[in-house]
Amino acid sequence: MEAKEITVLCFGVLAEKTGGATLKAPIHENVCKFRQWLLHTYPGLNSISFNVSINYKIASNEDTIPEGSEVALLPPYSGG
Amino acid sequence: MPVQDMLFIQGAISADFIMRQIEKIQSESNPGAYSLFAGQVRPDVHEKGTVMGIDYTAYEKMAEHKAEELRSLITxxxxxxxxxxxxxxGFVKAGEISLVVITASKHRKAAIEGCSELVELIKTELPVWGREVYDDNQYKWKENNP
Incomplete structure (x- = not known):
């Protein structure tokens, strides 16, 4: 059986560090495990603080990532 | 609260556009006071060179949700x-306007305080990113000051 994946949107400097506006990630138990996978897969992210959003809300480390949700990596905002 | 038709404008925001929004508010509600904030791109000089402009990107769907939430809260x-x-x-040249916040109320104090608080919230809560572009085409991701 094919392992399930999610598509993750990357913004700002994070899109440069991960090499594109989107990336594919395996499903993880929660945001904490997902972050660990990200930092291992994209070591360039270690130097940048960022939030993970799930369905347009900032997620905490304990949050689960429901199937079909929209996940994004958000570096510190700098609008205005 | 009247519905706002759009949040993002491609490129710089013109003075004509701002005036048209004020005229719209005049006809929609009968306020006694307006407060307007306009943020303009500065030609700052850094070690990398002079800022020629800022290239803005956004998580548009999330920003639209967040802007509606902030508008309701402040209203x-x-x-x-x-x-x-x-x-x-997109790209906004130094000397051009990239953010406009307009509040209206019956009285001046509410309009001024609401506008000021909303600008601070936009800076910290709206998922928008600016990349400063220098005269030699190098760039640096902008960081907002507290």
Whole structure:
């Protein structure tokens, strides 16, 4: 059986560090495990603080990532 | 609170556009006071060179949700009759406007305080990113000051 994946949107400097506006990630138990996978897969992210959003809300480390949700990596905002 | 038709404007926000929004508010609600904030791109000089402009990108869907949430919050808190937020997307040259916030209320204090609080919230809560582009085409991701 094919392992399930999610598509993750990357913004700002994070899109440069991960090499594109989107990336594919395996499903993880929660945001904490997902972050660990990200930092291992994209070591360039270690130097940048960022939030993970799930369905347009900032997620905490304990949050689960429901199937079909929209996940994004958000570096510190700098609008205005 | 009247519905705002859009949040993002491609490129710089013109003075004509701002005037048209004020005229719209005049006809929609009958406020006694307006407060306007306009943020303009500065030609700052850094070690990398002079800022020629800022290239803005955004998580548009999330920003639209967040802008609506902030508009409701500020409208209720300060008893405003109208609240508008406009932000540029794409490249804005130094000397041009990239953010406009307009609040209207029956009285001046509410309009001024609501506008000021909303600008601070936009800076910290709207998922928008600016990349400063220098005269030699190098760039640096902008960081907002507290």
């Amino acid at each position: 209720e808190k300060h008893n405003l009759t109208s609240v508008c937020i406009y932000h540029s997307i």
